[in-house]
Amino acid sequence: MKKYWHVMKIGTENMLVYRFNFFFRAAVSLVPLLATIYLWQTIYRGQKPDVAGYSLAAMISYYLLVTIVDTLTAVNEDDWQIAADIKDGNISQFLLKPIDYLTYRICLFLSGKLIFTAVSIVPVGLFMFCFRHYFVAPPGWGMAGCSLLSVLLTGLLQFFMSYTMALLAFWLLEVSTIIFILFAFEYIAGGHLFPLNILPAGLAAALNCTPFPYLLYFPVSVYLGQVRGAELWRGLAIQAGWVVLFYFVARWVWARGIRTYTAVGG
Amino acid sequence: MKLLRATFPGQLRRHLGIYHALWRNSVAREMSFKSNFLLWLVVEFLWFGLQLSFISVIYLHTDHIGDWTKWQVLMLVGASHFIQQIFQAFFLTNCTQLSELIRTGKLDFMLLLPVNTRFLISLRQVDLGGFVNAASALAVVAYAARQLHLVPSVMQIIGFFILCAAGIAVHYSLMFLLASVAFWTVRAQGIVWGYYNLFNIARLPDAAFHGFFKAFFRFAIPMLLVANVPVKLLIRPLESPLEMALLVVMSAVCFALSEVFWRVSVKRYTSASA
Numbered sequence: 132m133k134k135y136w137h138v139m140k141i142g143t144e145n146m147l148v149y150r151f152n153f154f155f156r157a158a159v160s161l162v163p164l165l166a167t168i169y170l171w172q173t174i175y176r177g178q179k180p181d182v183a184g185y186s187l188a189a190m191i192s193y194y195l196l197v198t199i200v201d202t203l204t205a206v207n208e209d210d211w212q213i214a215a216d217i218k219d220g221n222i223s224q225f226l227l228k229p230i231d232y233l234t235y236r237i238c239l240f241l242s243g244k245l246i247f248t249a250v251s252i253v254p255v256g257l258f259m260f261c262f263r264h265y266f267v268a269p270p271g272w273g274m275a276g277c278s279l280l281s282v283l284l285t286g287l288l289q290f291f292m293s294y295t296m297a298l299l300a301f302w303l304l305e306v307s308t309i310i311f312i313l314f315a316f317e318y319i320a321g322g323h324l325f326p327l328n329i330l331p332a333g334l335a336a337a338l339n340c341t342p343f344p345y346l347l348y349f350p351v352s353v354y355l356g357q358v359r360g361a362e363l364w365r366g367l368a369i370q371a372g373w374v375v376l377f378y379f380v381a382r383w384v385w386a387r388g389i390r391t392y393t394a395v396g397g
Numbered sequence: 398m399k400l401l402r403a404t405f406p407g408q409l410r411r412h413l414g415i416y417h418a419l420w421r422n423s424v425a426r427e428m429s430f431k432s433n434f435l436l437w438l439v440v441e442f443l444w445f446g447l448q449l450s451f452i453s454v455i456y457l458h459t460d461h462i463g464d465w466t467k468w469q470v471l472m473l474v475g476a477s478h479f480i481q482q483i484f485q486a487f488f489l490t491n492c493t494q495l496s497e498l499i500r501t502g503k504l505d506f507m508l509l510l511p512v513n514t515r516f517l518i519s520l521r522q523v524d525l526g527g528f529v530n531a532a533s534a535l536a537v538v539a540y541a542a543r544q545l546h547l548v549p550s551v552m553q554i555i556g557f558f559i560l561c562a563a564g565i566a567v568h569y570s571l572m573f574l575l576a577s578v579a580f581w582t583v584r585a586q587g588i589v590w591g592y593y594n595l596f597n598i599a600r601l602p603d604a605a606f607h608g609f610f611k612a613f614f615r616f617a618i619p620m621l622l623v624a625n626v627p628v629k630l631l632i633r634p635l636e637s638p639l640e641m642a643l644l645v646v647m648s649a650v651c652f653a654l655s656e657v658f659w660r661v662s663v664k665r666y667t668s669a670s671a
Contacts, residue, residue, distance in 0.1 A: 324451045
């Protein structure tokens, strides 16, 4: 276990190189967020006090929470790096050493998220502070704990899905298109653009059969108290199920990929 | 050296000739990765569809944003996509590659060529997918116009495209300005991609905004003019002559600024390779 601890330490140091990049990215992404908030404010001003059960405060809280969960869990560079590792033949060294590539990558993902979160705290925190009047409190400590647990599962699911997609580099010369296609689905079906329960009921139910809502929407809706009781436990179980499933898919794809791997460059 | 002192029409013809060659090169390049070309089209179609569905979902719950109705906003999303895609077809890759040219010292070579360097850097590569996407965006604009029962006059249509061209000039000038930051710091690539976030604002109706935010994105970074103004010319032709003038003036100002910054930056350039 000690060796992975070292990986995390080195990973953290490496990520520090990108701190300005991360800071800039976090800060700039707040501009479209601000635009979305203004857009909703204008919509609410023109009409009835709630949209599909959301008050204006709840709607704005939703977007603020999405930003927080996204900062904590979204995969930033990992998928590109994994694909590049495969294409450039860098993974050869992992095949020779007693290091598991998946575990190694999780360590780097964690250290990357640590630095990204630390750097984002200033701009994102400042933004949240400005909109603190809109923040809705979670319905209780228990629910806050559950949504935290769900955020953790979200992070793992994000990672395993991206990891699997990046492994397609074993077979394809160019995986960026595939990554962007997956990202598009995640963007709309994960709840980045709008809360999924403002969709027509049938469509929302259909989306719930896919892993996408568990990449972002689910932990936020737990925090907002929209899923409770038995539904909450079932949701968490399904989310954990997706995590386990994608863990095994990732392992399986890796095992298949290694067989076709030809160590280009090396 | 006679070539350099050629008259303006001669210069123009020469640059067109060069551009023709660049274009041929780009087509050859794109066609050697056909499946990748098609996959990128899929990616762009998906993201365009995603923006359209975002607006459609919002309008399930309201019938106006400010004074904009559903099909007016969808037309705006289409026009914004059209402008962005044409910009992308001609300029985007070239702008993002500037920092790489500087980092590797390849810029030396371009500075030595007997042709305007900015011209060469800005138009080196053409992204053909952008034209396909722009066509799909125009189709959405036309369909939205039909839904709105608009029958624009020829003058309106010409005006629309002129204003779109001004919008493209704004995107290009600002992106080139940001790319030129690479002369001062190696971290410019991130800054260039940051500009991408601002495209998100261009496709939102200006009536949703007010106060500082609105003023900033009209007079400082004119994102709220780029697509809003051409669309307004089609949907409320008599309302916004001042805004049209503003967009044209802002595009000229942005271009002038980027040219000044470019000249100052090139003067500072001291090759990376030596």
